[in-house]
Amino acid sequence: MSSIPILVIGATGKIGSRVAARLTQAGYPVRPASRRSTPAFDWDDRTTWAATLAGAETAFVSYVPDLAEDGAPQAIQAFTDLAVAAGLKRLVLLSGRGETNALRSEDILMAAPIETTIVRASWFFQNFSEGTLLPSVLSGTIAMPAGDRREPFIDADDVADVAVAALTDPRHANQRYEITGPRLLTFAEAAAVIAATAGIELQYLPITLEQFHAALLPELGQRYADLLTRLCQEVFDGRNEALADGVQRALGRPPRDFADYVTATAASGVWHRAA
Ligand SMILES: NC(=O)c1ccc[n+]([C@@H]2O[C@H](COP(=O)([O-])OP(=O)(O)OC[C@H]3O[C@@H](n4cnc5c(N)ncnc54)[C@H](OP(=O)(O)O)[C@@H]3O)[C@@H](O)[C@H]2O)c1
Incomplete structure (x- = not known):
């Protein structure tokens, strides 16, 4: 095991924090990077990148x-x-x-003359408990421009497990792992599982892209409202309504199920905080 720290960009995020914790637990030194690290790393300020990369050999890139x-x-x-x-x-x-644009970015990385691995994930379970959808769950309504589209949500723990395997084992070099959970769920079905398990009122409200953008704009500003609206327009056209076998391929085990995540998360009390 090398004494050179593994760089984890986005180390305080949903996936980066799990990656950093797993690496540390396994005994690997970690160099966390984000706008709040020292030195700071900011995707919007390229002058910060070199200091973070200096001396590193391996990096998780979020x-x-x-x-x-x-x-x-x-x-x-x-x-x-x-x-x-x-x-x-x-x-x-x-x-x-x-x-x-994610596919373009993957191609750029894969063309580099070094070992690269792509972890291409579906929507995380944890969006409902740690991410942008938590306030919606607490408010009792998840309003999304997703119609009846089905998404193969994945556990952030599985995403981190695949990333850590790729960071620490050269057998994963030059692989693209397309990873999803084990089943397709509509947002209505996901909301129903959370409501029943956590004992809360929760409904899914399908809205238009225009309504979605208008709701996000005052809260998140132009950049994020535009980005999330375009993202939803792109990924909820049916293209992602299929399962992929990346977790099994990378880890030799099936991905975790949404119901298990919901049971554990409901027990944590996160869905019972005041909205
Ligand atoms: N959410 C999903 O369902 C989903 C599905 C597939 C792929 N993804 C991908 O996952 C990535 C996001 O990962 P995540 O959900 O784990 O992140 P996250 O929970 O949103 O956390 C963001 C992380 O990035 C850091 N950060 C924020 N702005 C930054 C900036 N300008 N420069 C450098 N670091 C910055 C934050 O720390 P500081 O505040 O300290 O900077 C934090 O560590 C995105 O690339 C997204 O495309 C998400």
């Missing part, structure tokens, strides 16, 4: 706000070039399913 954003492929190209020049030997990229 691009924020999302690889679906228009400037993401350019940022990933610049970051990859800098990482290769800095002597990194292995990059593991967290990607999103069905997004055009």
Whole structure:
């Protein structure tokens, strides 16, 4: 095991925190990176990148706000070039399913002359408990422009397990793991499972893209409202209504089920906080 720290970008996020915890638990030194780390790493400020990369050999790369954003492929190209020049030997990229700019970013990373692995995930279970949908769950209504589309939600713990395997085992080099949970669920079905298990009132309200954008704008501002609306438009057209076998391929075991996540999360009390 190398004494050189593994760089974890987005180390305080849903996936990065799990990746960092797993690596630390297994005895690997970790260099966490985000806007709040020292030195700070900011995707929006390229002058911060070199100091974070210096001396590293392996990095987990989580691009924020999302690889679906228009400037993401350019940022990933610049970051990859800098990482290769800095002597990194292995990059593991967290990607999103069905997004055009994410696919472009994956291709850029895979073309680099070093070991690369893509972890291309479906929507995380934890969006309902740690992410942008928690306030909706607490309010009793999940309003999304997803119609009756079915999504194969995945456990963030599975995403982190696959990422850690790729960071620590060269057998995962040059792989693209498309990872989903074990079943397709509509947002209505997901809301019903949470409501029944947690004992709360929760409904899914299908809304238009225009309504979604208008609701996000005052809360999140133009950049995020535009991004999330375009993202939903792209990924809820039916393209992602299929399961993928990446967890089984990478880890030799099936992905975790939504019901198990909901049972554990309901017991934590997170869905009973005041809205
Ligand atoms: N949510 C999903 O269902 C889903 C599905 C597939 C793929 N993804 C991908 O997952 C990634 C997000 O991962 P996540 O959900 O684990 O993140 P997250 O929970 O949203 O946390 C964001 C992380 O990035 C850091 N961060 C925020 N802005 C930053 C910036 N400008 N520069 C550097 N770091 C910044 C944050 O820390 P600081 O505040 O300290 O900077 C934090 O560590 C995105 O690339 C997204 O495309 C998400």
